[in-house]
Amino acid sequence: MELGSEALGRLIDEFSRLPGIGRKTARRLAFHVLKADLPIVEGFARALVDVKRLVTFCESCHNITQVSPCSLCEDPRRQDVLVCVVEEPSDVLAIEGTGEYRGRYHVLHGVLSPLDGVGPDDLKIKELLARLHESRPTEVILALNPDTEGDATSFYLQKLLAPLGCVVSRIARGIPVGGDLEFADSVTLGRAIQGRERLGE
Amino acid sequence: MRLIHLSLGDFRNYGSLELPLGQGHHLLLGQNGEGKTNVLEAVHLLGTGGSQRASRDAVLVAHDAPGYRVGGRFESDRESRSLRVEVTYQKSGGKKIRIDKEPGRASDLLGAIKVVSFAPSDVELVQESAQVRRRFLDLIGCQLSPKYMTVLREYQRAIRQRNETLAKSFVYSRGKNGASLAREPWTDLVIEHGSELFRRRRHLVDQLSETLRDLSEDAYKGGGPLDVTYDPAVPWDGDDPRPAFEVALADSRDREEAVGYTTCGPHADDVNLKLGGRELRRFGSLGQQQLSAMFLKLAQADLVRTAVGASPILLVDEMFAVLDRQAAEEFLARVEGEGQIILATAQEGWLGELRDRHFHVHHVRAGAIESVTT
Numbered sequence: 066m067e068l069g070s071e072a073l074g075r076l077i078d079e080f081s082r083l084p085g086i087g088r089k090t091a092r093r094l095a096f097h098v099l100k101a102d103l104p105i106v107e108g109f110a111r112a113l114v115d116v117k118r119l120v121t122f123c124e125s126c127h128n129i130t131q132v133s134p135c136s137l138c139e140d141p142r143r144q145d146v147l148v149c150v151v152e153e154p155s156d157v158l159a160i161e162g163t164g165e166y167r168g169r170y171h172v173l174h175g176v177l178s179p180l181d182g183v184g185p186d187d188l189k190i191k192e193l194l195a196r197l198h199e200s201r202p203t204e205v206i207l208a209l210n211p212d213t214e215g216d217a218t219s220f221y222l223q224k225l226l227a228p229l230g231c232v233v234s235r236i237a238r239g240i241p242v243g244g245d246l247e248f249a250d251s252v253t254l255g256r257a258i259q260g261r262e263r264l265g266e
Numbered sequence: 267m268r269l270i271h272l273s274l275g276d277f278r279n280y281g282s283l284e285l286p287l288g289q290g291h292h293l294l295l296g297q298n299g300e301g302k303t304n305v306l307e308a309v310h311l312l313g314t315g316g317s318q319r320a321s322r323d324a325v326l327v328a329h330d331a332p333g334y335r336v337g338g339r340f341e342s343d344r345e346s347r348s349l350r351v352e353v354t355y356q357k358s359g360g361k362k363i364r365i366d367k368e369p370g371r372a373s374d375l376l377g378a379i380k381v382v383s384f385a386p387s388d389v390e391l392v393q394e395s396a397q398v399r400r401r402f403l404d405l406i407g408c409q410l411s412p413k414y415m416t417v418l419r420e421y422q423r424a425i426r427q428r429n430e431t432l433a434k435s436f437v438y439s440r441g442k443n444g445a446s447l448a449r450e451p452w453t454d455l456v457i458e459h460g461s462e463l464f465r466r467r468r469h470l471v472d473q474l475s476e477t478l479r480d481l482s483e484d485a486y487k488g489g490g491p492l493d494v495t496y497d498p499a500v501p502w503d504g505d506d507p508r509p510a511f512e513v514a515l516a517d518s519r520d521r522e523e524a525v526g527y528t529t530c531g532p533h534a535d536d537v538n539l540k541l542g543g544r545e546l547r548r549f550g551s552l553g554q555q556q557l558s559a560m561f562l563k564l565a566q567a568d569l570v571r572t573a574v575g576a577s578p579i580l581l582v583d584e585m586f587a588v589l590d591r592q593a594a595e596e597f598l599a600r601v602e603g604e605g606q607i608i609l610a611t612a613q614e615g616w617l618g619e620l621r622d623r624h625f626h627v628h629h630v631r632a633g634a635i636e637s638v639t640t
C-alpha cells in the first residue's frame with residue numbers, strides 16, 4: 066500500500082466520495098484527521114453517525130426533524146389553512162427567518178429537472194396531494210426558486226392542485242434573478258411572501 | 267467606448283502581452299499566422315464572453331499552458347472612469363469573468379462592453395445554415411437588451427429540459443400518461459418564453475431591415491436595396507404569436523415523439539436576405555454576398571449605437587482581402603468618424619492610407635507586438 070496504511074487509504078476513499086471533493090482534497094482532509102486530537106475525531110465520527118441515526122424526515126411535511134411529526138407540524142398556534150411548498154429544508158429556515166409566515170410547510174426535496182433525471186415521482190408530490198386532500202387548506206403558496214426549473218414545477222403543481230378548489234399563489238418575484246431563496250435577505254423574502262400573487266385567474 | 271489596454275496570458279500564440287492603446291484608431295500589421303486575428307478575438311471575448319471562431323475555450327489556450335487570461339481596460343466616451351474586465355479560463359476549472367474585480371456573467375459583458383466584429387468569414391451569414399443567422403440575431407438582441415438575453419436563456423433551458431422528456435420518455439412513463447404529464451410544464455414554459463422570443467426577434471428584424479435599407483441604399487449601383495425579412499418557424503398573424511405556437515406544438519406531437527426532440531419553435535427560425543428582391547444566398551455573386559455581410563455588421567453597429575447612445579468598438583479583420591478598393595475606402599469613410607476601430611491586415615499597401623487616417627500602427631510578429639510611436 067502506497068500510504069503505508071490501509072486505514073488511511075480507506076478514509077481517503079470515503080472523503081473522495083463526497084460531492085465536490087477530489088482525490089487531492091480527500092488526501093488533505095485525511096491527513097488533517099490523522100493529525101487532530103482523538104476526542105475531536107471521536108466527536109466528528111459521532112456527529113456523522115448521529116445525523117444518520119437521529120435525524121429523519123417528518124412524515125407529514127417531509128422537513129428534516131428528530132421527531133416525526135415535526136414541531137412545525139405539531140405547533141397548534143400555526144394555521145392549517147395555509148400550506149407553503151418549498152424545494153429544500155433550508156428554504157423552510159429562510160422563510161421562518163422572515164417572521165412573516167405562520168402556516169404549515171411542505172418540502173418537495175427538489176424541483177422537476179429531466180436533465181438531472183428528476184421527474185414528478187422523484188419529488189414529494191404524491192405526498193403533497195394526499196395531505197392536501199385531507200387537510201383541505203384554503204391557500205397553497207408555491208415558494209420555489211425563480212428559475213426555469215422552479216417555474217416548471219410551479220406550473221405543474223398549479224395544474225395538479227386546480228381540482229382541489231383552493232387558492233394557489235406564488236411568492237412575488239421580488240427576489241433577485243438567479244438568487245436562491247436561501248440567500249435572499251429576510252426583509253426581501255418577507256415582502257415576497259406578503260406580496261404573493263394568485264395564479265390561474 | 268474604447269479599449270485603452272489589453273493584456274493576454276497564454277492566449278493562442280501569445281505567452282504574455284501588454285498592449286497599451288492610445289486615443290484614435292489602431293492598425294495591426296503582420297503576416298498571416300503571426301497573431302493579428304488572435305488580438306481581435308481576445309477583444310471580442312471581452313465584449314461577449316465567447317469567441318466568434320472557436321466553440322470551445324480549450325483551443326484558445328496557448329500550447330501546453332493550463333489556461334488563458336484576457337484582461338482589458340476600457341474607457342467610456344462620456345465618463346473618464348475606466349472599467350477593468352477580465353476573462354480567465356482553466357482547463358481544470360472552467361471560465362471566470364470579472365468586471366472591476368466583481369464576478370460576472372457573459373450577460374454582464376454584453377451589457378457593459380459593445381463590440382462589433384468584421385471578418386471575411388462574415389459571408390457565412392449569407393451562405394451557411396440558419397443557425398449562423400440566428401446566432402447573429404441573438405448577439406444583437408443581447409447587446410441591445412438584457413431582457414432579450416434572459417428570455418433567450420430561459421427558452422433554451424426549457425427546450426433542453428423538454429427535449430430530455432422526449433428523448434427519454436420511457437423514464438417518465440410511469441403510470442398512465444406519465445410521460446406527457448411530465449412534459450406538460452416544460453411545454454408551458456417553452457410556449458411562454460418561445461412566444462416572447464418570437465415577438466422580440468420580429469421586432470429586432472424589423473429594426474435591422476430598416477437600418478439595412480438606409481445603409482445600403484446606394485451601395486449596389488442599382489442592384490439594391492438589401493433587405494432582410496423574418497422567417498419564423500411558426501408564422502403568426504397579429505401581435506401575439508402564442509396561439510399559433512400552441513397549435514403548432516400540438517400538431518407536431520407525433521413527430522417530436524418519433525424523433526425525440528422539439529421540432530418547432532424559435533430555435534428553428536431563419537431570416538431571408540434579399541438583394542433587389544432576389545434571394546441573396548441563391549442568386550447573389552460572391553462579391554455581392556460579401557458586401558451584404560459587411561452591411562449586416564454595419565447595421566449591427568448602427569443599432570447598438572442608437573440603443574446605447576455610444577459607438578461600439580469595431581474589430582475589423584482583413585476586410586481588404588474581400589472588398590475591392592472602392593468598397594474598402596467607402597467602408598473606412600463610413601466607420602472612421604465613429605468609435606474606436608481596431609483593424610488587422612497583412613496588406614502593407616494600405617499602410618500609407620491608414621496613417622493618413624490617423625491609425626496608430628502596431629507590427630505583429632510571432633506572438634509579440636511592436637507599436638510604432640508617433
Ligand SMILES: [Zn+2]
Pocket residue numbers: 123124125126127128134135136137138
Ligand atoms: Zn412536519
